[in-house]
Amino acid sequence: CKIDYQPAPNLLENRIVLVTGAGDGIGRAAALSYAQHGATVILLGRTIAKLERVYDEIEAAGGPQPAIFPLNFEGATLKDFHDMAETLDKEFGRLDGLLHNAGLLGRITPFEQYNPELWQQVMQVNINGPIWMTQALLPLMQQSEDASIIFTSSSVGRKGRAYWGAYSVSKFATEGFVDVLADELNNQSNIRVNSLNPGATRTQMRRTAFPGEDPFTLRTPEDIMPTYLWLMGPDSTGTSGQKLDAQPPRV
Numbered sequence: 179c180k181i182d183y184q185p186a187p188n189l190l191e192n193r194i195v196l197v198t199g200a201g202d203g204i205g206r207a208a209a210l211s212y213a214q215h216g217a218t219v220i221l222l223g224r225t226i227a228k229l230e231r232v233y234d235e236i237e238a239a240g241g242p243q244p245a246i247f248p249l250n251f252e253g254a255t256l257k258d259f260h261d262m263a264e265t266l267d268k269e270f271g272r273l274d275g276l277l278h279n280a281g282l283l284g285r286i287t288p289f290e291q292y293n294p295e296l297w298q299q300v301m302q303v304n305i306n307g308p309i310w311m312t313q314a315l316l317p318l319m320q321q322s323e324d325a326s327i328i329f330t331s332s333s334v335g336r337k338g339r340a341y342w343g344a345y346s347v348s349k350f351a352t353e354g355f356v357d358v359l360a361d362e363l364n365n366q367s368n369i370r371v372n373s374l375n376p377g378a379t380r381t382q383m384r385r386t387a388f389p390g391e392d393p394f395t396l397r398t399p400e401d402i403m404p405t406y407l408w409l410m411g412p413d414s415t416g417t418s419g420q421k422l423d424a425q426p427p428r429v
């Protein structure tokens with residue numbers, strides 16, 4: 179956990195960073211924060227109006243001109259990911275950072291009542307889509323001198339919990355995939371891959387999962403950005419295959 183990390187103002191200067199689920203919640207905060215620290219951010223998500231608002235906020239703050247990439251992980255095909263790689267290759271020629279942040283909660287419900295279609299959807303958005311997108315983008319990351327891939331995990335991706343169904347399983351799969359990929363990329367020191375658990379954070383997803391909770395007891399997406407910046411920037415070079423937390427556990 180690097181919540182006390184003090185990033186240099188130009189930490190991500192000249193870096194091209196893609197953030198999924200960039201229109202809302204933690205992804206929105208990460209996109210704004212990465213741009214504020216100098217990154218050219220590619221805003222990927224399914225609701226274009228939200229991405230446009232983030233785009234405008236980055237421009238208004240004087241950050242490097244971002245790009246918008248509309249994509250819904252539900253229904254996205256391998257071709258979509260390869261077209262994406264081709265477009266990014268033409269536009270930028272490389273990719274220095276990839277924050278897998280988009281996520282779907284599904285339903286908190288006893289497993290006996292879990293709808294199998296919803297289960298598939300959650301697995302598609304939280305793990306299968308991100309895996310094939312990563313495969314398509316790896317050649318572009320190999321063009322970077324110092325590339326960071328971050329997968330977003332959860333406490334239920336490290337210890338299962340009753341009723342959390344596909345969400346928990348998708349986050350366990352995320353942790354497993356990070357282990358596999360980090361081990362494979364071990365000798366290619368230019369790409370690191372880690373998993374990051376944001377911890378309880380004041381967003382719509384958290385409100386849906388814990389409707390009785392007072393959101394003002396929670397850290398905001400902005401509060402947890404130091405760890406997101408540390409992992410994306412050069413200060414974490416050499417750190418790979420790790421399971422990190424963006425905030426200390428709540429007491």
Ligand code: NDP
Pocket residue numbers: 198199200201202203204205222223224225228249250251252278279280281282303330331332333375376377378379380381382383384
């Ligand atoms: P939000 O629900 O606030 O934001 C999720 C983002 O993912 C939204 O921008 C959403 O787009 C996007 N998204 C959802 N489904 C799709 C899809 N099919 N295709 C493309 N984009 C999609 O959640 P958080 O910000 O809270 O969560 C961000 C990440 O952090 C997730 O991976 C979550 O699992 C993880 N996490 C969050 C915790 C918390 O306490 N908040 C705790 C532990 C983990 P749109 O706005 O258009 O719906």
